Amino acid sequence: MNERVLRLLDFAQIVSAVTVRCQTPYGEERARALRPFATLTDARTALADTEEGSAYYRLKGEAVFARTKDLRSAVMRARVGGILSPSELFQLAETARSVRRFARIFMELSERAEVSRFAERFQALDLPKTLEDEIFRCIDEDARVLDQASATLADLRSSMRTVTQRMRRTIDEMVKSTSVQNYLQDQIVTMRNDRLCLSVRADAAQHVRGIVHDQSASGATYFIEPERVASLGNELRRYALLEEREIERILSELSAYAAPNADVLLEAFEVLGAFDFAIAKAAYAHAERAVKPELDEQPILQLVQARHPHLDLARAVPLDIRLGDSFTQLLITGPNTGGKTVSLKTMGLLTIMGLSGLYVTAAQGTRIGWFDEVYADIGDEQSIEQSLSTFSSHMTNIIRILREASPTSLVLFDEIGAGTDPTEGASLAMAILDELRARGIRTVATTHYSELKAYAYTTPGTINASVSFDVETLTPTYRLELGIPGKSYAFAIAERLGLPQTLIEQARARLTTTDERVEDLISHLTQRVHDAREDHEQAHRARQDVERLREQLEERARIEEEERMSRKKKADEEIRAYVKRSQREADDLIAQLREMATSGAVKDHELTAVRGRMRALAPDPTLVMAPRKRSNETLAEGDEVRVLSLAGQKGSLMSEVGRDEWLVAIGSMKLRVNRKNMELLRRAEKVEAPVVMVKRASEGVSPTLDVRGQTVQEAMVEVDRYLDKAVLSGYHQVTIVHGKGTGALREGLLLYLRTHRRVRTYRQGGEGEGGSGVTVIELA
Missing domain, CATH: 3.40.50.300 (P-loop containing nucleotide triphosphate hydrolases)
Structure with a gap:
């Protein structure tokens, strides 16, 4: 693209706005080179990068990059055996840590297709963690090589601190010495050429043995390093030279760590630069409320x-x-x-x-x-x-x-x-x-x-x-x-x-005639366009009014539906709570009846009291809701039905108790339900009369007891009495007909028979005996 055209269209300001948002030298380099691409494919790829940067910006906010200088030349030096400075090594470690952090973030976003391209590029960078760990162990953020970098360095620096303390102690003692104070210009110890010096009067310089390092501008003061301090200074200098060599050895070793990873590091700089550039473009787009164009x-x-x-x-x-x-x-x-x-x-x-x-x-x-x-x-x-x-x-x-x-x-x-x-x-x-x-x-x-x-x-x-x-x-x-x-x-x-x-x-x-005709034509067309626009705006406003009215009606309908559903939900919860409470009380009554049956004969007044409590468990008529539909099918005893007024609870018909009203067994409850509140689910299965061979001791007791239509509690009392009579009549085996229905009556009776004193064993009826609709009992 012609640079002159870019200047005429103020593109340089766009470039500057993106560049200042970059955080790395690699991103800035890309931003400064921002130009239209030579092919549509390249332009679409760059736009896809911007889109991923925008997605990351939306999901995670502005990315934070390690602030480093351009390290590409440093990596190239390390590759050929060069020694990097502490600052360069520390920034390399910072870069490696930044790459690892972004790879971890993209791993968390792995389900997001919007950032898949950068996720793949970061996760493909295989930088060994030992590189950054070793550098951070040896160098701090101020680019100082730490004592812990090596045992030798730690010993040398310990010795240097000891010598420095001896030097300071020695020179302080001389300053306080009366034999020396008379020759001093002042009692301040100064540094000259990295040496501790006394400020000695020029006329007394011959009385202080040592090395003259400097003289004041007036010539009145000599800065002398005392002889005793100088020997310590020489010792300190020897340690400093050894320290320099040890630091150089450590830096050489760390640079050698970087050399094998040079290619990966250079690729990391490219990926960081591309991502930094994408985030900068996204930040600019966010600030300007810009959108992705279709190319x-x-x-x-x-x-x-x-x-x-x-x-x-x-x-x-x-x-x-x-x-x-x-x-x-x-x-x-x-x-x-x-x-x-x-x-x-x-x-x-x-x-x-x-x-x-x-x-x-x-x-x-x-x-x-x-x-x-x-x-x-x-x-x-x-x-x-x-x-x-x-x-x-x-x-x-x-x-x-x-x-x-x-x-x-x-x-x-x-x-x-x-x-x-x-x-x-x-x-x-x-x-x-x-x-x-x-x-x-x-x-x-x-x-x-x-x-x-x-x-x-x-x-x-x-x-x-x-x-x-x-x-x-x-x-x-x-x-x-x-x-x-x-x-x-x-x-x-x-x-x-x-x-x-x-x-x-x-x-x-x-004006010429032609000019007048053109101007008149322009005025005429302009007026027509304005009129058309006004008509269009009026129609648009009318459509908006209709749309607003539709939305208001929909909102009102939605609110009414929510209120209806809320009322229904509340009623359902009340019904479920009532059924649950009734079931719990019924279970308590079953346990009570079982205990009464185990302890001996049941007294009539106790049985009357229990039956009264069972009847009290019938549902409150106020909880019955309007039915959803009504079936015209005829009903019969033993049919399985759904009770619409009790949130669809299933039950079995016991008997018709009035015009369009039935006695329905639901679990352990027995309820009176209107025909319109029931829906037929399944017809009752016919139970074949069992064939049982018994020894009759009395003509008044049958070998078969039919308890269909009764609640579990009622059947338990009836079965208990019957078994006593059957034993007295000399029967060894009897049959209880309970029907199939929901199975609640059968399960309740089996649980009761399991511990009954008159029962030796029991089994389900076989073929020709009534199947699962009967239970055959062998008496004890």
Whole structure:
């Protein structure tokens, strides 16, 4: 892309805005090189990176990178055996830790397809953790080699501290010594050439044995290192040299750790740079409320609610612009300062941004086609050095555009044909536009010429557009309207500003007939468009009113449904609580009856009391809800039914107790239920009469007892009495007919028979005996 065009369209400010958001030198390098890509594939790949950066920004917020310098040259030195500085090594470890941290974060986001590409790249970096661990063990964040880096270094530094303390103690003693104090200028110990020195008067220097390291500017003071301190200083210096060698050995060893991982480290810098750049682009997009454009293979533009990114977000007027679908040329007209040039630059800049892999300041639905080059002739580029006028400068640029542009180029002209005689300029402009149109080159131009407005109406593939203007306030609205040309409003503006009416009338009289017809045509079309827009807005408002009413009705219906469901849920919960409570009380009664049966005979008044409590467990009629449906099928004893008024509880019919009313067994409960509140589930199975061979001792006791239709509690009492009578009658085996039904009665009786004193064994009825509908008992 031509650097001059990028400068004309203010792309450098976009580059700067992205660059300052980068945190690594590798990301900054990519940001500074930001340009439109040479192929559509590369542009889409870069846009995909921006999309992943935006996804990460949305999921995790702004990423934090290790603040390091560019370490690529350091890694290359290590690769060939060079020794890295403590700072370089520490930053390498910081980089490795940063890579590991991002790999861990992406592992947590592994289910997110939005960040899969960077996740794969980070997780592919195989940096050994021992590298960073060893560096952090030896070097701190201030790039100091730590004592713990080696035992030798720790010993040397311990010795150095000991010698330093002896030196300080020795020189302090000399300062306090009366034999030396008389020769001192002051009692302050100073450092000269990294040596501890006394401030000795010049006239007494011969009385202090030692090495003179310096003299004051006045010559009155000598800075002398005492002889006793000097020997210690020499010893300290020897330790310092040994320390330097040991530190160099440690750094060499750590650099050797980095050398085998040079390729992985260099790749890590690339991945960090790409991710840092993607996050910077995402942060810029977030700040500017930019969206991802769709990159199209065809050279088209469809900008939805677009705005120039350098304009104040709150004040910018969005533009809807399209080009290249049904027309290839767009002519924008209107008054000065009306926003024509801003519209032109917005189209060019957003195109370049999209083709550079950036989000654009527009709304969803924005499409940017593939343009291999964007050409622009904008502004006054008069060249004094080349002796070119404004017109000549523009024409030189236009000639170059005509020579280089292709059908996949986007050409932008600001005030095409300006700077010369209006008639000749308009003619030249139409000839240039004809040539570009014939070659299929997408072109956008701004103009004041009335001839070009008429040209757009009569030329296929070319349409007018205008920036509207408020004549009353003399201010542009900056709204771009496709399909109609704009007026210059010169007379209206002059009149509002106070130019005498006579002069305005004289000016109008000088207009040619053609000019008048064009202006009248523009006014007529403008009025028609405004009327159509007003009708459209009224229809839109009406649709909005209907939509609001529909939403209100839906919301009201939703609230009513929620209230109905809430009432139903509450009623269901009350019923379930009642059934659960009744079941619990019934179980207690069963246990009580079992205990009474085990202890001996049941007294009549106790049985009456228990039966009274069982009847009290019948449901409260107020809990019965309206049925959902009613079956017309006839019912019979033993049928399995669903009780609709008890949240669909299942039960079996015992007997009909009234008109359309049945006695229903539900678990351990026996309820009176209206026919309309029941739904037939399954017909009762016929139980064949069992064939039992018994020894009859009494004609009054049958070998078979039928307890169908009774509750578990009632059947237990009945079975207990029957077994006593059967034993007294001499039976060894009897049969209890309980039916199949829900199985609750059978299970309750089996549980009771398991511990009954009269029962030796029991079994389910066999074939021909009644099957699971009966239980055959062998008496004890």
